Amino acid sequence: MEKVNIEPCVKMDTQTLDLLKIRDDVTWYIRKLGLSKLFKLECSEYSQLTKEFLSTVALAFPNHNGDQPAGDGLLLFKIGDANGRISISALCQLFGLPNETAHDFKENSKRKQAAFADWTHFANEPFLPSRSKVSRITHPAIRYVHRLISTTFQCKQEANKVTTDEFYILTTPFIKHEYKANLGLLLAKTFINVRKLAQRLGRQQEALCSFWEAYHGHSTACGD
Secondary structure (H helix, E strand, O other): OOOOOOOOOOOOOHHHHHHHOOHHHHHHHHHHHOOHHHHHOOOOOOHHHHHHHHHHOEEEOOOOOOOOEHHHOEEEEEEOOEEEEEEHHHHHHHHOOOOOOOEOOOOOOHHHHHHHHHHHHHHOOOOOOOOOEHHHOOOHHHHHHHHHHHHHHOOOOOOOEOOHHHHHHHHHHHOOOOOOEOHHHHHHHHHHHHHHHHHHHHHHHHHHHHHHHHHHHHHHHHOO
């Protein structure tokens, strides 16, 4: 994590939205998703504290009972020598994310399978997790919001495919159901994924260095 650069990013390109004449649609979409506060936040950069948080954060459900409400989850982390925790409910409140009756959906739940059929209204094709292409989405405002969510909310470098989590976020304003995707839980999962990615990149870099040292030593011994 020490080698990871923490940099601020631009959240919305309002000039492009105006040129495409979709600014009102995008603004409405973000408001309906409950992301208005999150995307308006401006704060100072605390690079070292951010790295400490991301390198230690873990997600736990102390009272897990099967159909676990996402709001009961806890993010556990460490800053310096101090241990910290924040509930998913508190995370939602902090960033203004909706949290009523929100659950984490099981991989093969009937709710998930039924929701996938709704994707035909967005892209005229069935939804396939991490395989459905963003380019097949018919409305430019939805494509823009997907890229906005992917590159900021989920910290992805590429936004060419639609993941299951992104599917739930994008369809939230249009699903008439008692359950909604829990944006706080998805944000928490993103923190975990960033930590795992940094660890994996660190191991790959260490392996590459070890390989290079071994190769260099062998080449020297052989007189190359």
